[in-house]
Amino acid sequence: MGERRGLAVLGGGKMGEALLAGLVRRQGADGVVVCERHPERGAELAARYGIDVVGFEEAAARSRVLLLAVKPQDLPALLERLAPSVGPGHLVVSIAAGISTATVEAALPAGVPVVRVMPNTPALVDEGMSVLSAGASAGEAELDEAEALLSTVGRVARVPEYQQDAVTALSGSGPAYFFYLVEAMVDAGVLLGLPRALTTELVVQTALGSAVMLRESGEHPAQLRDAVSSPGGTTIAGIRELERHSVRSALIAAIEAAARRSVELGRADGSR
Known part of the structure; x- marks a missing residue:
């Protein structure tokens, strides 16, 4: 053996x-x-x-x-x-x-x-x-x-x-949440009159660059976000809408739901 x-x-x-x-x-x-x-x-x-x-x-x-x-x-x-x-x-x-x-x-x-x-x-x-x-x-x-x-x-x-179970909800299911957000951003770009191919390139490269910044800078996401949010500018106006629609709370709730489902899968097979 x-x-x-x-x-x-x-x-x-x-x-x-x-x-x-x-x-x-x-x-x-x-x-x-x-x-x-x-x-x-x-x-x-x-x-x-x-x-x-x-x-x-x-x-x-x-x-x-x-x-x-x-x-x-x-x-x-x-x-x-x-x-x-x-x-x-x-x-x-x-x-x-x-x-x-x-x-x-x-x-x-x-x-x-x-x-x-x-x-x-x-x-x-x-x-x-x-x-x-x-x-x-x-x-x-x-x-x-x-x-x-x-x-x-x-x-x-x-x-x-x-x-x-928490890991499953966060990183295991996590790519789907990012794809969901990218899909919404691409649709927004099309709504604003940009060609879909260009919009997709803009969003995907922005997502990639942002992820590399997070990994390499070592800074908290809030610090990096604040650096983009000029007083009275476009970014803070967009952030206000995200907060108004409770996007942060929705994401937290989605991850909690995924963790509960992971627990349920285990219980269904007698693991707990």
Whole structure:
């Protein structure tokens, strides 16, 4: 068991492919396999990344790290099929939203180390944010191994598992909130008479530049916003409208709702 090496991606959806692509770009395809229930999708991934598409037993036999990249509702069936082939020599990494390490551990043989991860879709462009939590049988070595895997597609942080529902709501769902805001800003530009293509370029580059400023300046967002808001100017007039329509409160409420839904997903599968 100790000689087993390699990675098996179980599930070839968006996040599974993002992690697969990042690893292959950084380290090559050697030792990487994928399990995919749809043959046509499996063939697509095999051709694109030069990897083998295999069954669960072969994946477990060839790979130390098993990345569970399926939707939460599909995880119980996956674990049932995987359990007979898994042992303590494996490392199981789950990216299923809302599903606790205890739930995954209960479906597998005793002593299998499990790490729970909440990634997000910017992993597709190597700018993801992944947050890790260790299960009962996973220690620092397993967290280091999972972090090395996820760091191929962005930044990584570690939190106690009880914080994962908040992480899911904030960074896991977060890209959708930004896309929503960008969509609204683009529509506003079109309403004001700008061509949609130009408006999209203006908004996307503004979003990108603003994010880089936040990361590199180290300043609080309020300070950066204040620097743009001249007395009696256009920006402060716009900010007043955002406050009048309670946009700040709406965003906070949306993130709270997403966190509650993450808890509900876990409860539905018996994790709490």
